Amino acid sequence: xxxxxxxxxxxxxxxxxxxxxxxxxxxxxxxxxxxxxxxxxxxxxxxxxxxxxxxxxxxxxxxxxxxxxxxxxxxxxxxxxxxxxxxxxxxxxxxxxxxxxxxxxxxxxxxxxxxxxxxxxxxxxxxxxxxxxxxxxxxxxxxxxxxxxxxxxxxxxxxxxxxxxxxxxxxxxxxxxxxxxxxxxxxxxxxxxxxxxxxxxxxxxxxxxxxxxxxxxxxxxxxxxxxxxxxxxxxxxxxxxxxxxxxxxxxxxxxxxxxxxxxxxxxxxxxxxxxxxxxxxxxxxxxxxxxxxxxxxxxxxxxxxxxxxxxxxxxxxxxxxxxxxxxxxxxxxxxxxxxxxxxxxx
Numbered sequence: 001x002x003x004x005x006x007x008x009x010x011x012x013x014x015x016x017x018x019x020x021x022x023x024x025x026x027x028x029x030x031x032x033x034x035x036x037x038x039x040x041x042x043x044x045x046x047x048x049x050x051x052x053x054x055x056x057x058x059x060x061x062x063x064x065x066x067x068x069x070x071x072x073x074x075x076x077x078x079x080x081x082x083x084x085x086x087x088x089x090x091x092x093x094x095x096x097x098x099x100x101x102x103x104x105x106x107x108x109x110x111x112x113x114x115x116x117x118x119x120x121x122x123x124x125x126x127x128x129x130x131x132x133x134x135x136x137x138x139x140x141x142x143x144x145x146x147x148x149x150x151x152x153x154x155x156x157x158x159x160x161x162x163x164x165x166x167x168x169x170x171x172x173x174x175x176x177x178x179x180x181x182x183x184x185x186x187x188x189x190x191x192x193x194x195x196x197x198x199x200x201x202x203x204x205x206x207x208x209x210x211x212x213x214x215x216x217x218x219x220x221x222x223x224x225x226x227x228x229x230x231x232x233x234x235x236x237x238x239x240x241x242x243x244x245x246x247x248x249x250x251x252x253x254x255x256x257x258x259x260x261x262x263x264x265x266x267x268x269x270x271x272x273x274x275x276x277x278x279x280x281x282x283x284x285x286x287x288x289x290x291x292x293x294x295x296x297x298x299x300x301x302x303x304x305x306x307x308x309x310x311x312x313x314x315x316x317x318x319x320x321x322x323x324x325x326x327x328x329x330x331x332x333x334x335x336x337x338x339x340x341x342x343x344x345x346x
Contacts, residue, residue: 003029003129004029004050004129004132005029005030005031005050006029006030006031006050006051006052006125006128006129007030007031007032007033007048007049007050007051007052008025008027008030008031008032008033008051008052008053008054008055008121008125009033009035009041009044009045009051009053009054009055009081010022010025010032010033010034010035010054010055011034011035011036011037011038011040011041011054011055011056011057011060011065011068012034012036012055012057012060012086013036013037013057013060013061014036014057015036017057017086018034018036020112021034021055022034024112024114024117024118025117025118025121027118027121027122027125030052030125033048033051037060037061037062037063038060038062038063038064038065038067038068038071039062039063041054041056041068042068042071045072045075045077045078045081046077050128050132051078051081052081052082052124052125052127052128052129053081053082053083053084053121053124053125053128054069054072054081054082054083054084055084055086055121056068056069056083056084056085056086057085057086057087058085058086058087059087059088065085065086065087069083069085069104082105082124082127083104083105084104084105084106084107084108084120084121084124085104085106085107085108086108086110086112087107087108087109087110088109088110105124106120108120159191163188163191163192166184166187166188166191167185167188169181169184170182170184170185170188171185185233186233186234186236189230189233189234192230209255209316209317209320210320211251211252211255211320211321212252212254213250213251213252214250214251214252214253215248215249215250216248216249216250216251216253216256217247217248218243218247218248218249218251218280218282218288218290218341219241219243219247219280221251221253221256221257221260222241222243222260222278222280222290223241224257225257225260225261225264226239226241226264226278228261230261231261231264234264234265234268235264235267235268235276238275238276239264239275239276239277239278240275240276240277240278241277241278241279241280242277242278242279242280243279243280243282244280244281244282244283245281245282245283245284245288246282246283246288247280247282247288248282248288248343249288249341249342249343250343250344251321251341252320252321255317255320255321256317256321256341258313258317259313259314259317259318259339260290260292260314262311262313262314263292263311263314263337263339264276264292266292266306266311266337267292267293267294267335267337270294270296270298270299270302270335271294271295271296271335272296274294274295274296275294275295276292276293276294277291277292277293277294278290278291278292278293279291279293285343286342286343287323287340287341287342287343288340288341288343289338289339289340289341290338290339290340290341291336291337291338291339292336292337293334293335293336293337294334294335295334296334296335297329297330297331297333297334297335298329298335303327303329306327311325311327311337314337314339318339318340318341321341321342322341322342323339323340323341323342324339324340325337325338325339325340326338326340
């Protein structure tokens with residue numbers, strides 16, 4: 001892909017000065033736009049994009065450099081263009097103050113030092129090019145996010161139809177007294193929750209989550225989620241929950257409830273039918289710890305998946321509350337998901 005040519009605007013009422021700047025600023029992938037007055041410069045700014053830098057002579061008849069800079073700062077199209085003032089007068093403090101007030105980033109005193117001029121101009125050209133690259137990267141990521149959301153939505157829709165059929169067949173088996181129906185139903189609950197997890201991965205990024213904070217007893221919220229029918233079928237009602245200390249936090253109960261559901265889902269999926277434990281530690285003065293643990297270590301593939309993206313929903317919820325989520329798994333210690341929530345979520 002060819003490199004975009006960036007423009008440098010030079011404004012000076014003396015044609016010889018513009019010719020000198022043309023020779024000094026013959027930089028790769030740049031073009032010098034010359035204007036001999038403030039109005040001519042404004043016209044060039046309207047006709048040209050990718051202005052990386054403006055070099056403005058201070059003393060010009062009619063519209064001087066300060067007035068031109070103020071007009072540039074007052075227009076959305078040009079307000080972010082860096083300005084370097086060129087002046088033949090000494091750098092008196094009052095003059096420099098007015099220049100910085102008008103939006104200058106630097107002053108250069110005539111006669112210009114070619115090395116200083118080229119180095120300063122090159123810095124702003126490089127910064128502008130990096131800003132363009134960053135904007136392009138952000139656009140690419142946003143396009144990929146929208147595509148990912150669309151694909152996940154289509155995938156989840158394709159999965160829901162066979163899941164509904166499995167659930168119906170499980171109910172029919174239960175009505176006939178076949179206990180295999182209970183196992184099939186529990187498996188469909190796990191699969192359905194994984195489908196919802198896929199959809200959540202394609203949802204709004206963490207920066208856009210806006211928790212509606214209210215004081216909440218964390219132990220009560222955990223008990224509420226454990227009592228939910230889907231979690232009862234998933235975990236079999238055998239989860240031990242212990243709380244100590246002051247468990248009050250300011251959180252969004254709905255968002256945090258979704259995160260707790262997801263942690264319980266991951267625990268039920270990887271605990272190998274072993275017991276799942278929930279612990280709430282409210283002994284700290286600044287934060288409360290929520291821990292979901294089980295004895296089985298995570299297999300290598302599952303550990304890599306969870307550390308990469310498998311815990312994205314609870315991580316986003318924790319970060320939106322100003323907290324953290326850490327996953328730990330060792331052969332002799334089992335697996336723990338630790339969510340730390342500040343008492344006054346930020």
